[in-house]
Amino acid sequence: MRKLQDRVAVVTGAASGIGLALCQRLAQQGCHLALVDLNQTGLAENAAQIAAQGKRVSIHVIDVSDKTVMERLPDVVLSEHGEVHILVNNAGVSLAGPFETLGLEDLEWIFGINFWGAVYGCKFFLPHLRCSEEAHIVNVSSTFGLFGLSTKTGYCATKFALRGFSEALRAELSDTRIGLTCVYPGAVDTNLVRGGRTWDTEKQKMEAQFVASRSIPVDKVAARIVRGIERNSPRVLIGSDAWLIDVMTRFSPTLMAALGARSQKRVPFLKQHD
Numbered sequence: 001m002r003k004l005q006d007r008v009a010v011v012t013g014a015a016s017g018i019g020l021a022l023c024q025r026l027a028q029q030g031c032h033l034a035l036v037d038l039n040q041t042g043l044a045e046n047a048a049q050i051a052a053q054g055k056r057v058s059i060h061v062i063d064v065s066d067k068t069v070m071e072r073l074p075d076v077v078l079s080e081h082g083e084v085h086i087l088v089n090n091a092g093v094s095l096a097g098p099f100e101t102l103g104l105e106d107l108e109w110i111f112g113i114n115f116w117g118a119v120y121g122c123k124f125f126l127p128h129l130r131c132s133e134e135a136h137i138v139n140v141s142s143t144f145g146l147f148g149l150s151t152k153t154g155y156c157a158t159k160f161a162l163r164g165f166s167e168a169l170r171a172e173l174s175d176t177r178i179g180l181t182c183v184y185p186g187a188v189d190t191n192l193v194r195g196g197r198t199w200d201t202e203k204q205k206m207e208a209q210f211v212a213s214r215s216i217p218v219d220k221v222a223a224r225i226v227r228g229i230e231r232n233s234p235r236v237l238i239g240s241d242a243w244l245i246d247v248m249t250r251f252s253p254t255l256m257a258a259l260g261a262r263s264q265k266r267v268p269f270l271k272q273h274d
Contacts, residue, residue, distance in 0.1 A: 001085070001134050001179070001229055005030030008081045010073075012064050012121060013091035015042025018140065018188060018225075021218035022088060023050060025226050031086065032056040034077045038063055056081060064091045064117030065109075071124050078128065086229065087125045088138040089118035095154040096203070107154050114158035115165075122169060129178050136229045137180045139166045143242045145184060147249050148257075170234055179232035183225055184246070186239025188216050 001007070009026050013019035015037035023033050027050045035043050035050075035057065043059040050057040058080040062069045077084055095102070095110045118139050129135035144152055145159030166182035173180055216239045228236040237243050248255065 001136055001232070003030075004226070004230070006032065007085040008032045008034065008077075008083055009086035009088065010034040010036065010077055010084055010121075010125065011088040011090060012036040012117065013140075014046060015039035018185065018218055018221050019088070019090045020046050021222040022090065022225055025219070025222040026086070027053050027055045027057075029226060030055075032081055034058050034060060034081060034084070036060045036062060036064065036073070037091070063113075064089075064120065065112030067116070067120055070117070070120035074124050074128050083132060084125060084128050085132045085135050086138070087121055087129065087136075088140070088225075089121045090138070090140045091117050092140065092142075092158075096151050098151055099153040102154060107157075110154045110158055111161075114155070115161045118162055119165065126178070130176065133177060135178045136232070137169075137178065138183060138225060138229060139180070140183045140185070140225075141166070143184055143186050143239075143245050146242075146245050167234075179229070181225070181228040181233050181236055183228065183236045184238065184242050185221055186216055186241035186245075188218060188221055188238075 004026065007030070009023075009031045011019050011023050011026070011033065014023050014033075014035035016039065019037070020042070023035060023046055027033060032055050033047075033050050035047055037043050038061060040059070040061045043061060047057045047059050058077065060073060060076060062073065064070060074084070092114050093110055095106055097106075122137060122139075125137075129137070139162055141162045142155075142159040144156045145163040148156045148160075163182055163184075166180060170180040170182075221238050224236055224238050227233075237246055
């Protein structure tokens with residue numbers, strides 16, 4: 001995009017983590033914001049900070065997996081802001097556990113937010129993005145959208161699906177004024193792991209500690225995403241882990257598969273859900 005000043009950006013998962021940092025970065029660049037999340041308190045706090053910068057801001061407390069509500073969202077945003085130029089599908093949740101221990105409702109839950117939430121956003125906002133002289137979509141995937149890891153079947157599936165969807169949609173939009181960037185962050189210390197569903201709370205704590213020890217500052221993540229919007233980058237890899245995983249999966253997929261399976265040796269077989 002040639003400019004961000006006075007553009008209107010819709011950001012899902014805007015109450016914390018990457019979404020919060022990205023909203024603040026976009027506001028600093030001159031954007032007005034429509035903040036989307038289920039966390040009303042977090043949205044209100046973020047909105048207050050953005051409004052203090054003199055930017056127009058609206059909050060929308062909704063579940064992105066609800067198709068009916070998402071279908072109405074563009075009209076609500078347009079009534080508040082008059083137009084829309086940027087859509088960031090950032091809302092996401094985590095699910096961990098051996099596949100045989102996961103209930104189908106767990107998989108439906110994570111797909112509803114991580115994948116369908118982004119699809120709904122793109123589907124319902126695209127007609128309005130086409131009305132802008134320039135526009136951009138950002139879909140936030142993960143390094144787990146680049147390779148598969150034991151106990152992450154549900155999470156990896158959603159991020160791989162989002163990756164394929166994003167690449168295909170970008171190709172379809174190549175002759176339009178709408179750009180699309182898919183983002184692959186490495187470890188970022190957010191509430192994603194701590195607030196996710198898991199089969200083992202102790203392992204969840206260990207994973208959260210590991211992520212925190214290797215985390216990329218959310219401000220850096222937000223800055224890289226904004227740069228991707230400005231440059232119309234098809235992919236944004238964030239962090240040395242993301243770059244290494246990307247290279248390894250390209251040039252040594254067999255080794256990466258072995259590394260992904262290695263953690264299985266540390267995962268006890270657990271009984272099925274009741």
